Amino acid sequence: MTSSIYSDYPPQLTPEQQKCLVATLTDWSIAHGLAVRPSPALVSDPLGVLATTAPVTLFPSPFPKRCFEEALGIQTAYNELYSGIARDEEWLGKIVEELAEVDDFIAKLWDTHLAVKRECYAQDLSLGLFRSDYMIHIDHATPNSNPELKQVEFNTIASSFGGLSTQVSALHRHVKSTLQGSHANFTRYLFHNPAYRLPPIINQHSFPQNPSISRLAAGLAAAAISYGSPKSSSLELAVLFLVQDPERNVFDQRHLEYQLESEHGIRAYRLPFHRILTDTALAPETRALLYHPPEAPSTAIEITIIYFRAGYAPSEYTHPDAWLARLHLERSAAIKCPSVLTHLAGVKKVQQVLATPGSPHLSRFLRDPAVAQRVQGTFTNIYPLDESEAGLGAQKLALDPETAKGFVLKPQREGGGNNIYRTAITPYLRDKVPKERWKSYILMELINPPSLNNSILRNGKIESGSVIGELGVFGVCLWRNPKGKDGSGEILKNEEAGYLLRTKGRESEEGGVAAGFGSMDSVVLVDM
Template sequence: MGLSAGCAEVSYPPDIDDAERERLVQTIKDWGIAHGLAVRPPPAVIASDADPQGILATNAPVTLFPSPFPKSSFEEAKAVQTAYNKLYADVSRDEAFLGQIVQEVSGDDFISQLWHVHQRVKAEGYVQKLSLGLFRSDYMVHQDSTDPTKAPQIKQVEFNTIASSFGGLSSKTCELHRFLASTEYPQLKQSNANHGYDLPENDSAKGLAAGIKAAHDAYGDSALGHQRCVLFLVQGGERNVFDQRHLEYALQSLSPGLLVFRLPFAEILQRTSIAQTDRRQLLYKSPTNPDKVFEVSVVYLRAGYGPGDYPTPADWDARYQIERSNAIKCPTVLTQLAGAKKVQQVLATPVTQSQPSELHRFVPDDSGASKQIRNTFTHIYPLDDSEAGQQARKLALDPKECLKYVLKPQREGGGNNYYKAKIPAHLNSVPEESWKSYILMELITPPPVANIILRNGSLEQGGVICELGIYGTCVWDQGTGDVVHNAEAGYLLRTKGDQSEEGGVAAGFGCMDSCTLV
């Protein structure tokens, strides 16, 4: 995808020589560390025994230039976010619907364990009615290869309801490209290299923090007289710590004096307890001052989204302790289950198929929100015993047809999918009764884009694929459905080489990017 300068099409990215590359790279490296566009170095870069105190940081992978992105698609994705927030809030409230989803993917033990936590809490009664969602809806631009004159369309890849990451680093990446556009790009030798970038504002860290603040404010004062705090539940050895810290700092900027504590998931039972009251307040003791007791208003989970966070039964007990408490959870177990790929497939199933879409269960068919949401759907199929599932199985196992699809389990975090020719082999390697826990999604065909990626000090230039994530925040009453807060909260652009199939930045596949609208 080129950029227009007047009536002329400009090659993109700009053609830069070795000296210009070196200057840009050095500028980006310095700016990135100075402004926290950084991660802890992976073992492939710095061996753990070379940094035993964990003092080192390195640049997050990033593009040298913002990537061209269709303005109409960008605006469409932003405009639909609050409708998606409300949709997934309502899905999380529909226990019968989610129970059916869990039953349909019964071969997935992790999903079953989450459902068991919900049932344990339901048996004794939930005490907190409010829920917080920090969501991210991910999209790619689809270009009809049979009709290149047709306008590009935004199509949803997935909807994330837990640990929707990179809100902090995405803000910083947009700042970086804005800085380069005002200082470095104008100095490039190529004619029209500084052709008027259209860089949309993006303060996703502040937007996400505003959602946490809304939940904290809605929680109210402590009935026990304790100082309130917010807990970030995190993984041990988290490399993406600076991304999370940016949200913490933004939250403390919005609410001066609010304390935020980072608690490793494995230490939940050691550092928290439940008050012996009808409200079951969640209490926290800091390891540095164990005599001081805090009441937790909001628990923000940046861990707990995959089986690796639950190596022992005690870890499931820890999740149960959080879930049964009065703290507002982001997300609750039900909201996490709402983010299962099976939910996305069921909602996106066209009404014309033998298994009708369930979208109308949550959004009236004749509403503007329904049209907005449906326009973002791509073709997704079950792999169950239904007529649609049987047809999808044939597509997935066919050596030619499978090249048009990606196979997805009910997982978050990147690196879990099977693409194209790998699909038949994987399905044949697992018991057939577990196939129904997967979905089959038609691959989205993006328009050609090129860029230069800086990763671990090395440059990679060539074709790239961009994935847009739109953040949303929502606070709602799980009982009544009343929405306390609902907002679109900025964006993320992740970019990967067009020969890569996975796109996770933390998983080592993608890089941070920002949009220049065309």
């Protein structure tokens, strides 16, 4: 996919056309809850009553159909892989214990697991609402090469935007029909103007629906049902959304909550991370997690699932009680989404161990060689920076600015904001990181996404230019953990659960809409 194919996409707009499209987007988005609470930098809103359109692209972005279908198609394999890693304490433990020496956050998570393990886990079910993130890679060294799907990272905790991305796909379908007129067919001119013709490769199957809300909520519902009857008889059962406070991305979460209620009759409560110890208690014997809503403190509600939309970042654990709170939740009989072990399975080091060239580990978790090969095909080369043979080789690559140009240096953290790119890697490692901490980083070959053009609507203003997209595929996986040393547990539910496309300016090196860099997008599938 070379950019020239899409040089006429999206259409150039006259000021009147742009005004019309912006009004279409901003009104539709608010009418359909595709919204965020505005940034304090934009407007002061002490009562928290204002909302604004989530940053979105004006048009859906072209995405290779084959790569999109492959990303969706292998999500169940990825679910199986990471569920397998979370169930393989011995294998995961080796990686984690080495990291724990130099990474206090990972050490604390591991200690939390060990403490609960000593006492015995009170719940053998685990739920993962995962998201595997990819970019399209173009091998510039090989002329006419096909675009390839390459994984950026795999998220095992607090995977966000599944609540809004269903709406973004619907928004772009609305834009399409708005622009084309109700009686027009798909090759009709945009804005009825011959100059703005959609690329002829786009047809009516090019705008796939996105079932992320319904499937993620169905995953929570399946786990809630598997929880069974209340362990403390006659209590109301509910799901607990563990959240940050304040949370600008609250509507993303609320859409899942409303779906859970309207489609499955399951109630959810929201608990800010800092109130865990204030508002919850464990029942004696069963360790059922009892939630006491602040608005009804004498009431106890038994929690079936703790759905983490908070607690994933070290910065959330500054209060001395924070780790006590995490331990408290992990000890409970509630199903954790995710468990501490599943959280740990998402560290970058695991991704690197799987993806380092010649790695033998994938087949341990994916027994079907064909499946393992498909997953392997989405790996870009990732190297450790430790004292292993591969690690020493990678150190050489990183310390030479010429070879470092092709890489990104990543710590073990979730989310963007901490990555070091290209020629900045050499001085960063040399001057900022003590050598004994190098092993907490991974060195990842850069993905070369094709250049596309699009426009992003953010706070009512339009930014246009060269953009790159990152595709996230959601997955739902519910499994039973092995009891003691016996067996390896079993997977009870394993499904692909819709997608997210985030698009950002090409010059930006970081992703994450909440951080203010990216925008939400949807795919328009194109053949190659």
